[in-house]
Amino acid sequence: xxxxxxxxxxxxxxxxxxxxxxxxxxxxxxxxxxxxxxxxxxxxxxxxxxxxxxxxxxxxxxxxxxxxxxxxxxxxxxxxxxxxxxxxxxxxxxxxxxxxxxxxxxxxxxxxxxxxxxxxxxxxxxxxxxxxxxxxxxxxxxxxxxxxxxxxxxxxxxxxxxxxxxxxxxxxxxxxxxxxxxxxxxxxxxxxxxxxxxxxxxxxxxxxxxxxxxxxxxxxxxxxxxxxxxxxxxxxxxxxxxxxxxxxxxxxxxxxxxxxxxxxxxxxxxxxxxxxxxxxxxxxxxxxxxxxxxxxxxxxxxxxxxxxxxxxxxxxxxxxxxxxxxxxxxxxxxxxxxxxxxxxxxxxxxxxxxxxxxxxxxxxxxxxxxxxxxxxxxxxxxxxxxxxxxxxxxxxxxxxxxxxxxxxxxxxxxxxxxxxxxxxxxxxxxx
Amino acid sequence: xxxxxxxxxxxxxxxxxxxxxxxxxxxxxxxxxxxxxxxxxxxxxxxxxxxxxxxxxxxxxxxxxxxxxxxxxxxxxxxxxxxxxxxxxxxxxxxxxxxxxxxxxxxxxxxxxxxxxxxxxxxxxxxxxxxxxxxxxxxxxxxxxxxxxxxxxxxxxxxxxxxxxxxxxxxxxxxxxxxxxxxxxxxxxxxxxxxxxxxxxxxxxxxxxxxxxxxxxxxxxxxxxxxxxxxxxxxxxxxxxxxxxxxxxxxxxxxxxxxxxxxxxxxxxxxxxxxxxxxxxxxxxxxxxxxxxxxxxxxxxxxxxx
Numbered sequence: 001x002x003x004x005x006x007x008x009x010x011x012x013x014x015x016x017x018x019x020x021x022x023x024x025x026x027x028x029x030x031x032x033x034x035x036x037x038x039x040x041x042x043x044x045x046x047x048x049x050x051x052x053x054x055x056x057x058x059x060x061x062x063x064x065x066x067x068x069x070x071x072x073x074x075x076x077x078x079x080x081x082x083x084x085x086x087x088x089x090x091x092x093x094x095x096x097x098x099x100x101x102x103x104x105x106x107x108x109x110x111x112x113x114x115x116x117x118x119x120x121x122x123x124x125x126x127x128x129x130x131x132x133x134x135x136x137x138x139x140x141x142x143x144x145x146x147x148x149x150x151x152x153x154x155x156x157x158x159x160x161x162x163x164x165x166x167x168x169x170x171x172x173x174x175x176x177x178x179x180x181x182x183x184x185x186x187x188x189x190x191x192x193x194x195x196x197x198x199x200x201x202x203x204x205x206x207x208x209x210x211x212x213x214x215x216x217x218x219x220x221x222x223x224x225x226x227x228x229x230x231x232x233x234x235x236x237x238x239x240x241x242x243x244x245x246x247x248x249x250x251x252x253x254x255x256x257x258x259x260x261x262x263x264x265x266x267x268x269x270x271x272x273x274x275x276x277x278x279x280x281x282x283x284x285x286x287x288x289x290x291x292x293x294x295x296x297x298x299x300x301x302x303x304x305x306x307x308x309x310x311x312x313x314x315x316x317x318x319x320x321x322x323x324x325x326x327x328x329x330x331x332x333x334x335x336x337x338x339x340x341x342x343x344x345x346x347x348x349x350x351x352x353x354x355x356x357x358x359x360x361x362x363x364x365x366x367x368x369x370x371x372x373x374x375x376x377x378x379x380x381x382x383x384x385x386x387x388x389x390x391x392x393x394x395x396x397x398x399x400x401x402x403x404x405x406x407x408x409x410x411x412x413x414x415x416x417x418x419x420x421x422x423x424x425x426x427x428x429x430x431x
Numbered sequence: 432x433x434x435x436x437x438x439x440x441x442x443x444x445x446x447x448x449x450x451x452x453x454x455x456x457x458x459x460x461x462x463x464x465x466x467x468x469x470x471x472x473x474x475x476x477x478x479x480x481x482x483x484x485x486x487x488x489x490x491x492x493x494x495x496x497x498x499x500x501x502x503x504x505x506x507x508x509x510x511x512x513x514x515x516x517x518x519x520x521x522x523x524x525x526x527x528x529x530x531x532x533x534x535x536x537x538x539x540x541x542x543x544x545x546x547x548x549x550x551x552x553x554x555x556x557x558x559x560x561x562x563x564x565x566x567x568x569x570x571x572x573x574x575x576x577x578x579x580x581x582x583x584x585x586x587x588x589x590x591x592x593x594x595x596x597x598x599x600x601x602x603x604x605x606x607x608x609x610x611x612x613x614x615x616x617x618x619x620x621x622x623x624x625x626x627x628x629x630x631x632x633x634x635x636x637x638x639x640x641x642x643x644x645x646x647x648x649x650x651x652x653x654x655x656x657x658x659x660x661x662x663x664x665x666x667x668x669x670x671x672x673x674x675x676x677x678x679x680x681x682x683x684x685x686x687x688x689x690x691x692x693x694x695x696x697x698x699x700x701x702x703x704x705x706x707x708x709x710x711x712x713x714x715x716x717x718x719x720x721x722x723x724x725x726x727x728x729x730x731x732x733x734x735x736x737x
Contacts, residue, residue, distance in 0.1 A: 002500060153726050213514030217575065220481045220508040221531035223500065243512055260580060413483070415512055425443055 007232025056099035067136040184377030199315035206319025224341030307369025317404035327418040342367035353379040365396035440489030449475040451638040466619035467635030473618040504533040511587040517561035532579035586617035622718035664706030
């Protein structure tokens with residue numbers, strides 16, 4: 001193998017792509033698109049409101065309704081004067097979403113209250129009515145039991161949970177699990193997207209050489225394996241450049257925007273603190289960026305590169321086996337399946353980073369690039385697991401490279417039609 | 432000693448044996464034609480000489496060295512399926528391809544400047560290949576093949592897809608290179624195109640080399656038993672002739688190969704009684720005729736011969 005040839009191929013691959021308009025536009029538009037998407041999603045979440053649901057309360061105790069009305073006067077209507085028949089017809093005609101009869105038996109916990117409703121509202125409605133009723137009945141019972149205000153206050157208090165992390169070195173740290181989960185998900189999603197993005201770029205680049213019919217000219221100067229390695233490395237370098245650019249841009253913009261953001265955050269925190277309800281269990285400090293272990297970024301780059309290398313062999317083989325981009329679909333499916341599986345395991349990992357599914361997913365080479373980086377971000381992964389994952393990906397990569405180089409070698413010189421799976425097997429045996 | 436020595440090479444793809452025990456030798460300063468119908472194994476043989484494919488058995492030496500990455504740089508190769516990066520600029524692309532052939536960047540720049548000037552194409556340096564006309568990009572392709580000044584030039588089906596002007600340029604340059612002592616090997620299935628150019632030939636059929644040697648000697652050995660006939664009138668008499676094979680037939684022309692000692696004067700008499708004769712000439716057989724009589728009429732698909 002000649003490093004001179006590999007370097008020449010790498011340089012060409014990198015230089016022609018990095019100067020192309022499509023690449024420059026994508027580099028700028030992707031973060032803008034991402035921000036726009038997040039803003040849009042946040043906007044939707046704010047704009048999306050619970051529908052106004054009307055629940056009739058026929059209160060025979062005359063004590064419970066005022067308490068419920070206190071909680072949500074818009075939702076709970078006093079319908080004590082109406083007969084059950086007219087309530088039923090109101091629900092059927094959708095003037096009312098549902099009604100509940102409340103009796104002393106409910107206060108004494110001899111019976112459960114019963115909601116009769118049209119079925120709309122879902123779990124969210126049932127849960128909130130249940131908790132409202134529970135509170136109202138508890139308050140009423142405390143009142144009737146004639147306990148002191150002190151005890152009533154004890155029942156009214158709500159406890160939230162603060163947490164701190166105790167590291168192996170015995171240091172106590174602020175617990176950033178929420179933030180780190182977000183970071184882990186971001187990194188996992190990034191690698192997930194990058195595998196498809198850069199893999200697809202490589203596939204197209206291989207197909208381009210075939211359809212332009214230049215590949216045989218190249219093959220008369222360069223060994224197919226040199227060409228393959230050069231192209232893979234060129235696109236890896238392209239990916240790293242893009243990541244470096246985005247990272248610098250992120251820190252540059254954050255540095256410039258920090259004073260503005262700080263002002264905004266302060267006012268928000270004050271407002272939030274004023275709203276008693278939300279202030280419960282809410283720590284304004286959580287809005288500040290917690291410090292992140294720099295090693296996370298090192299592992300991120302390591303697993304991005306390993307994942308890319310492993311999958312790029314298959315993306316290159318696909319490119320060499322087909323005659324045009326439209327024929328890639330049949331071969332892309334088996335590549336997509338493990339990436340998608342890794343993506344779904346990642347969400348489980350965010351909830352429970354040390355579950356057996358997460359641990360296995362972070363060690364299996366085809367899922368580990370995505371799952372492992374998410375685990376590393378969220379929890380302390382033992383170094384032996386990280387090392388094992390790296391070794392397993394590396395070994396699998398060598399095997400995949402060996403297999404795919406054989407397909408590539410034959411594929412790039414087969415013109416005219418796309419291969420099928422039977423031919424691929426034949427090529428592997430031939431090589 | 433041959434510049435290219437091919438001895439006993441075999442290559443199979445699965446069940447099909449593309450090249451079957453082929454040996455030939457190309458001497459320095461000669462134009463060597465690899466002839467035969469499509470699918471005869473020419474391209475496979477050429478790819479093996481270029482070290483793109485590795486023979487299953489047999490040896491290939493280039494300038495006395497076993498075919499390898501090092502011998503690739505001694506060869507300028509223009510494949511049948513040829514092309515360039517459409518989105519890359521002419522100058523950059525040529526420099527890249529020359530560098531892959533072992534030239535340093537500055538050597539590559541000089542060589543490419545020389546050839547672009549020679550072909551009146553210096554203005555195209557900054558243009559993308561996709562913006563060029565077909566004829567222009569054929570010239571660029573040609574420069575890409577020869578820029579690193581190799582000893583050996585291999586052209587696979589060089590005239591297919593080439594416009595007439597570029598065909599002429601190619602012929603001129605090939606003859607010029609030969610006069611400089613370079614060695615040229617090309618393959619074609621259009622035999623009439625290369626008759627004037629080749630010094631030596633090797634005929635391929637179904638993976639085997641069926642006939643090889645000096646073109647003039649081969650022709651002489653076949654004797655002057657072919658008739659060039661030009662006439663005006665009813666051509667149906669040609670079908671009534673016995674013991675002949677008619678090649679290159681058109682409305683008022685026929686190339687007639689005389690078989691089994693059929694008397695040429697009888698043919699002339701028959702022709703005269705049916706049509707007005709402009710030309711009646713005994714000549715050496717064409718390459719196509721030589722090919723047919725070598726492999727036997729039953730062994731070829733006439734459509735494969737262009």
